Amino acid sequence: MKSPRRQADRRAATVTALLDATIDSLVEVGYAGTTTRSVAERAGVSQGAQQHYFRTKTDLVDAAMIRLVEQLVADANAQPIDADNEAERAAALLDRLWEIHNLPITPAVFELFNVARTDPEIATQVKAALARGMDAIRTIAHALLPTFAARPDFDDTIDIIVATVRGTVIIAAIPGADTLHSPWPKLKEHLLAQVITDPAVAVSSAAHTN
Incomplete structure (x- = not known):
């Protein structure tokens, strides 16, 4: 037995x-x-x-969506970001977000985004998963960047950064479309400027935007 x-x-x-x-x-x-x-x-x-x-297939996909989010959050926390100052940590965080959105499992998430547009059951699960994912990203950003996080628009800035990264990755997945937007180093430079508003730390971060 x-x-x-x-x-x-x-x-x-x-x-x-x-x-x-x-x-x-x-x-x-x-x-x-x-x-x-x-x-x-x-x-x-x-x-x-x-x-x-x-x-059912919906039950499978719902459970898989939860697993996907858990894996993405785990990847976000997998390796501590160790840097000398907040500007360097901000640059490293942007790179981490870019890496997460380019993981092999990420296309499965994007596939469900499209399905959610016309499937109410999948939409409910995707909405919940997105909320969990964004909460995790904001929590990580606040912990890494306490000075910048004190700004009232900090969460909005993080949301815009994630939306930009997500949209860029989705477009890049279309064969030949990766040339329609700036490469990641250039995008990162502009996004980092939205996070770093203190001229003193902006100067020290210049070497980390390329």
């Missing part, structure tokens, strides 16, 4: 495999091409086992 601990571990492994397979499917074939059967095959489990944990 299997112990409760082994059964729990097996259930957790099955759920993880199914969610990872769902994310991979969203990246590779999109939402329309993702089916419960194909996800079960990717995960190496029976469709009966898949339906036991996630009854």
Whole structure:
């Protein structure tokens, strides 16, 4: 007879495999091409086992969205940003945001953005995931940049930066469209100027904007 601990571990492994397979499917074939059967095959489990944990495709995608956000937040916190001053930390934070939005799993998030436009159930989950993600980014930014965060428009600035990065990455994913906008170093230079408003620290950060 299997112990409760082994059964729990097996259930957790099955759920993880199914969610990872769902994310991979969203990246590779999109939402329309993702089916419960194909996800079960990717995960190496029976469709009966898949339906036991996630009854429908929407259930799978909802759970995968939560996992995606958890992974993105974990990546944001994975490596501490260690710099001599706030200007350098601001530059490093922008690079971290750019890296996160270019992770292999990020296209799955963008795929669900598009689906959410016409699917109310997915829209509810995407909205909640976006809120969690933005809260995490603002929390990190406040911790790293306490002086700049004291400005009343700081959260708006962070929102604008994230929106710019997100939009740039989405456009760059279109074959040949990456030339339609400035490269990241130039974008970073302009975005950093929105964060750093103190001339004294702006001068010390100049070397970190290229």
